[in-house]
Amino acid sequence: MTILLEMRAITKEFPGVKALDAVNLTVEEGEIHALVGENGAGKSTLMKVLSGVYPHGSYSGDIVYDGKVQSFAGIRDSEAQGIIIIHQELALVPLLSVAENIYLGNERATRGIMDWRATRAGAAKLLARVGLREHPDTLVDALGLGKQQLVEIAKALSKDVRLLILDEPTSSLNETDSAKLLDLLLEFKRHGVTSILISHKLNEISKVADTITVIRDGSAVSRLDCRNGISEGDIIRDMVGRSLDDRYPPKVDTAKAEVAMDVRNWCVTHPLHSDRQVVKDVSFHVKKGEVVGIAGLMGAGRTELAMSLFGRSYGTHITGSVQIGGTDADLSTVRRAIDAGLAYATEDRKTYGLVLDDTIRRNVPLAHLDGVANGMVVDRQREAEVAAQYRTRLNIKSSSIEQQTVNLSGGNQQKVVLSKWLFADPDVLILDEPTRGIDVGAKYEIYTVIRDLAAAGKAIIVISSEMPELLGITDRLYVMNEGRFVGEMPTAQASQEKIMATIIRSGDRP
């Protein structure tokens, strides 16, 4: 076997975070190589380095491809060498036809004039290769996700692909479409195409992969050869196996007997696809002073659950009942949900959490403006005092409360979002990925705030894809997979292996 790709000691830093730390990756010609690791471990970053999204010079280390050291300045350079990446979010233009999408940016044309005959004929040939029976003139919009995925692959094939990279290609596909896609990968392998497959689904990986590289915390921790037969347990251990030292504040049992929030039979349907139920008959509760975690993989439906609870901000056909503090709660609008004592700090602080052009002072009271106003008139002095108070309490590093939140680091932005919700003084606080993309120091500060809130009698629900984090700060855990709650355990009895096993077993269920 010859080696097609060798990435040597790749290190990539973002301000405050080391995303990749001397990662090595070796891919042999003609194999299917799987890249596994937890969310945020650095898989996607590594692939962005490889495809030139992060150009040569913005990282350290060497990419040796096809026997030569490469210095890609952009995606075009890597594509010219036959490295094609298909991202998790599909990059198709919905209102253009399949044929137009396949040749987008690579049009069949002579001197700027489209050659429609060559476009359609070429597209038809490529569609046959990926086994998609659709007319090239069909609009992409009219196709389901599985077929759109195949169009993406046809687009990759139109560029003489040698190394095909698929980033979680089956995460939004159903069983049949996933199986078809995996068969297609095996078919390509027979024709000499090398693939890198990023996936969370270990059953898929053990079905098609030849070798596996496990990435954890920005380092490649192991390289496993599947051809000798390996168990899912081995992979899981390498994925999650890290020591938990003093990265979390000490846990004190502050949970009271009184239930703060009780959710019964909660169901939510996807807002666009009325046949897809995203949250399926979920029941759970959280006690006063308790920190409850919801574990699961991306796409399990955790954010959808939280947002549908919070003023029906997500989904349609929402059914189920919620009690807060022992009485039925009206959560039909965000305002009412806040008034009922619920708060939700989003996973996507830039899109859903902050008014980025505004200052810290103006962001902090946004969910509870009445708290800094006399009637309709904002008392700017009180507002400044409130902002200053939270700036000190949460240690928001900034020049002053007049700093625009867009200029803050991720951790400090997150603290502003937290301040906003703390000032609204909820009884139940849902934190969705509260530490995503922020550095270790800020993480610890946020964990401390969470434990302090619990000690003050608040009920906290933490949604996180980082299992060590859930194990480190929660008292009790629910495990969610594919819209259902598939497990519940006291954190004291939980382990990453146990959570992973719960997810995988539920996913393998017929």
Add this chain to the structure above:
Amino acid sequence: MTNTTNPDTADLPLVEVKSSWSFLRGHMREYGILFALIAIMAFFQIATGGILLKPVNLTNLILQNSYIIIMAIGMLLVIVAGHIDLSVGSVMGFVGALAAVMIVNFDIPYFLAGLLCLVAGGLIGMAQGFWIAYFKIPSFIVTLAGMLVFKGLTLWLLAGQSVGPFPKQFQLIASGFIPDVFRGEDLNLFSLALGVLVAGTILFLAIRSRSEAAKTGSVEEPFAFFVAKNGLIFIALVYMSYLMADFQGLPNVFIVMALLIAVYSFVTSRTTIGRRIYAIGGNEKAAMLSGINAPRLTFLTFANMGVLAALAGLVFAARLNTATPKAGAGFELDVIAAVFIGGASMAGGVGTVVGAVIGAFIMGVMNNGMSILGIGIDWQQCIKGLVLLAAVIFDVMNKRKG
């Protein structure tokens, strides 16, 4: 005053005290527009040989631009909320026509007719805002349709004719001056006193808000800069009211405008409603997840725009003393240009009432000055277009730098 820093603020813990000059450079986005107005006024004052700031011309300048400024205030809210209203010119013309038909043809008392016109404007704004806020139809399209509809309805209402003249009392809205209760000889003393009072109030409020900010340690503005800025504003206002007092006193419209500017400045910067409108313009999703009822606020913003467009229509009709089918045509462009020159952002969430008013004055001074110089309407249009472009480029570059 040179670049001294104030000893009072120097020891405040949270504040990084800068010199006046570097502060100004950091805040070029806010003050650049004011300097542009001053520069443009100085240029035309010299180029026209002093005609620009003659009392009679200054009074005219304000009368000519009053309706643009009134609408710019409403448009500022619409644009801050992240929308646009292309229909204001047509709505304004329509309301003028409505007033003429009611007052001239049907002899309805002018006060009642005026009131009905404001209500009509509000209803028109609500009708457009309804689709924009609750059905998420793009405001560009809804108000483009409104622009055509009300242009057509104006023609229909007036049957293609001009309708006028209005009764004397009605005309006073636009052409009257406040009476001089002090009976000055050559000078309208009451107007002057009023001007000094307003200037003094603004100065007082500025000092008070600075001392409040000092208590919480959030003063950023250097003291020298603060003195220079507010001193200049005070002197400019007193001087302008002196000039106008020297002619016939303050126009009635000026009082209406000043009240609107004061009220809307307060609403946008100090009230919870104002805060929420900026929030939905800045990030609608985040605002909604903070419990803000974005659709209802958008709806109200358009209703408000309708009322102000109606008021502008009344002022315009009273000033021309007739309602014509062409009234208001193209005014929406001047209004929108004024708001953008004044520093508002196309994306929403940014802009101030005072900025929009200054933007309107920049357009107005250029119109007036170029007309005095005898520059043809052809070149006037070109120059105004380039100024709009330059103002926005300046704004975007400054934002990128910051």
